[in-house]
Amino acid sequence: MPAVLAGPARADVITAHAIAMHGEPKYGPGFEHFDYVNPDAPKGGSLRLHELGGFDNFMPWLPKGTAASGVEGHLFESLLTRSLDEPFTEYGLLAEKVEYPEDRSWVTFTLRPEARFADGEPVRAEDVAWTFRQLREEGAPFYAYYYGDVEKVEALSERKVKFTFKPGDNRELVMIVGQLPVMPKHYWDDKTFADATLEPPMGSGPYRIKSFKPGKQVVYQRRDDYWGKDLPVMRGRYNFDRVIYEYYLDETVALEAFKRGDYGWRTETNSKLWATAYTGDAFDSGRLVTEEVNHSNPAGMQGFIFNTRRPLFQDPVLREAIGYAFDFEWSNRNLFYGQYKRTRSYFQNSDLAATGLPGEEELKLLEPLRDDLPPRVFTEAYQPPVSDGSGRPRENLRHAQQLLMKAGYQVRDGKLHTPDGKPVKFEFLLFRPAFERVVLPFARNLKTLGIDANVVRVDQSQYVQRLRQFNFDMLIQGWGQSSSPGNEQRGFWSSEAAERESSRNFAGVSNPAVDALVDKVIRAKTREELVIRTRALDRALQWGFYVVPNWYAPHHRFAYRSGLAHPPLPPYVPIFGALDLWWDKSAD
Structure with a gap:
């Protein structure tokens, strides 16, 4: 539970490992893992996915070009990470501690001392501040609106960063700044952030880009030296050694490639295809399976x-x-x-x-x-x-x-x-x-x-x-x-x-x-x-x-090769299946 620090200089300041939009977090400070993960899921194997079209850069934050899929989710991490069995609660990832007053007019994050980028450099408060400024000034318009009520960001020390908000009652801001994908400032010292290029970026996340074919394929390799693999919020997640995105220009061709075994997982949004196309020897033999998963997400x-x-x-x-x-x-x-x-x-x-x-x-x-x-x-x-x-x-x-x-x-x-x-x-x-x-x-x-x-x-x-x-x-x-x-x-x-x-x-x-x-x-x-x-x-x-x-439809439609497995999926599972919870049974 959050602790309230009292005193002349810090009256009513809440210090916590997590923050809920309304109410209290489900998981206390000593939790071992989220309830919906398999903490003993085997590591290894591969997950091969598909995308339509192509890509011409690895910068999903910019308002130009077409970025490769998976960059933000596999290479970069945020200060906090959301649980999928609560309406809106976030727990510390890069940050070990969050502090804010009752009125949520500001928030500070204390970074974990062990947090590291892929080159071994520590994640610093100045990286957080720099990232925020780059996204708001150079990123897609979404960031200017999303962070519009942030008045300033300050690196108070090497590991502590503070966000101060504009006057008003915008209680969500303490959480949405926690979603910031933190990038290494030193990596960009000799580069231009606004350039949409195919130079693989570097983050602190559990994967790196192993190889790619421009517009056709990206291969993400799980890092053996990933700093956060034993964190409670990461246990049971990111289990595949490799995640590969294959690109197709046509949806019909992509579906036939799936049935042929060229990739192993897809979500289906076309009702006609779901009703008529998921048939044949691959399904009759059990090599491919289909599943409908109910969820509690607003449909929008x-x-x-x-x-x-x-x-x-x-x-x-x-x-x-x-x-x-x-x-x-x-x-x-x-x-x-x-x-x-x-x-x-x-x-x-x-x-x-x-x-x-x-x-x-x-x-x-x-x-x-x-x-x-x-x-x-x-x-x-x-x-x-x-x-x-x-x-x-x-x-x-x-x-x-x-x-x-x-x-x-x-x-x-x-x-x-x-x-x-x-x-x-x-x-x-x-x-x-x-x-x-x-x-x-x-x-x-x-x-x-x-x-x-x-x-x-x-x-x-x-x-x-x-x-x-x-x-x-x-x-x-x-x-x-x-x-x-x-x-x-x-x-x-x-x-x-x-x-x-x-x-x-x-x-x-x-x-x-x-x-x-x-x-x-x-x-x-x-x-x-x-x-x-x-x-x-x-x-x-x-x-x-x-x-x-x-x-x-109040459910998601998944089709995948029988060698893949997942735990019972949580109520707020996204349409792309929370693939970080899945694993390859051949890795057992």
């Missing part, structure tokens, strides 16, 4: 996202009407084999999702913002349109027509025109061929309304570039959510992020009420406050019609 929101920076999509009536043309019930039955549920919340599959009408505590947040919120936030419970499942939802399309005509839209020569006479036409931007089977029926229904929606498919690199520049009308994207939302919401929804290229505000949300609610979420002091404030934010986003919601 995936959807057909409107770019509201486009003049056409600045009208919420048009955005709402377009949503009536998507027949989820037909798609689920005919395309998805009935495997999905309809998403209605930006925090789906969690207690953070808004349901029913706003309660008394939510109304206290929403009423002062009424002038900037859609009236239905207060009077209706949001629900995406439900169809008859025919594939041509006539009643829904008729309702969409009524909405449009009432708003002044007109149909001339079979084409819908805006109230000021411009034709309603736009592009769906895709890079995954699998989504065409979903988008084309949607576009067909839109044509019934007189809307021309053309499907444009580009390669991954073009897609990424256009996404960063917000050069699209509509695309399929999403926002993953954690069980404890906080500062990342600024990058998703803030007016400032809407104007900054490479941010994750794909929809261009720019609304003072949303800005205010995001700030309320960030400053929640208790779990109860967080839930109420997140639900209020959810309502503002739902009734903004920034997306046509897609679908979700």
